[in-house]
Amino acid sequence: DQQVKQNSPSLSVQEGRISILNCDYTNSMFDYFLWYKKYPAEGPTFLISISSIKDKNEDGRFTVFLNKSAKHLSLHIVPSQPGDSAVYFCAASSHAGKSTFGDGTTLTVKP
C-alpha cells in the first residue's frame, strides 16, 4: 500500500520557467509534509516543509501548496535553474515521527 505517490517519474523544463512537482497521499493522519532534493551519489537534503494547518509555505524560489481535501501537495520552483536538476522526494509524517516517502520525480532543467 503506497501511501505517498509521485505520479510523474520525470519532468523537464526550460531554465527560467516554472517547475511543478506533484505528490498525492492517502493517509489522513499525516500532518506534516516535507520535500527533499537528491543529487546523484548523495543523500537527500531537506528543501521545504508545510504543516497540515497551512495551505502554502514559501521560501525563496520554492513554494509548497497543500490541498488537504484532495490529499495533494505540490512544489513550485520559480524560476527554475539548471542547478535544480535533481530527484525530488515528497515525504509525509505523522506525530509518531515516521516519514513515508514517495518514489521521487527526476527534474531536469535545460539551459
Add this chain to the structure above:
Amino acid sequence: DTAVSQTPKYLVTQMGNDKSIKCEQNLGHDTMYWYKQDSKKFLKIMFSYNNKELIINETVPNRFSPKSPDKAHLNLHINSLELGDSAVYFCASSQDLGADYEQYFGPGTRLTVT
C-alpha cells in the same frame, strides 16, 4: 565538516556473509534512522532510534540488527546476506522524534550482494 557520515560508501560481498554499516552524526540530534532505497528508488524506513531506544521497527527481516551505542551512532549489522539485500542504505538523523523535524541524511552505502 560532515554532519551525517556513513562507512563504507561501497560494499560488495557474497551471499551468506555478515556485514556492518556504520553511521555517525555530529549534529547533536536525538533521533537516528536507517532507510533502504531499492532498485525502484523507494526510500523505505527500516528503523528509528531516539536517545538510543528503538522507536520504529518496520517489517524488516531479523537478519538486520541495528545497534546504537550512543546518541551519535547508529550501526546496522546484517547477517546471512541475500541477493535481495542489494540496495543503497541511508542513515539519517533529526533533532527529535516528531513530524516537523526535518531529517539530515548521510551519503548512502551502496551494498551489492553477489
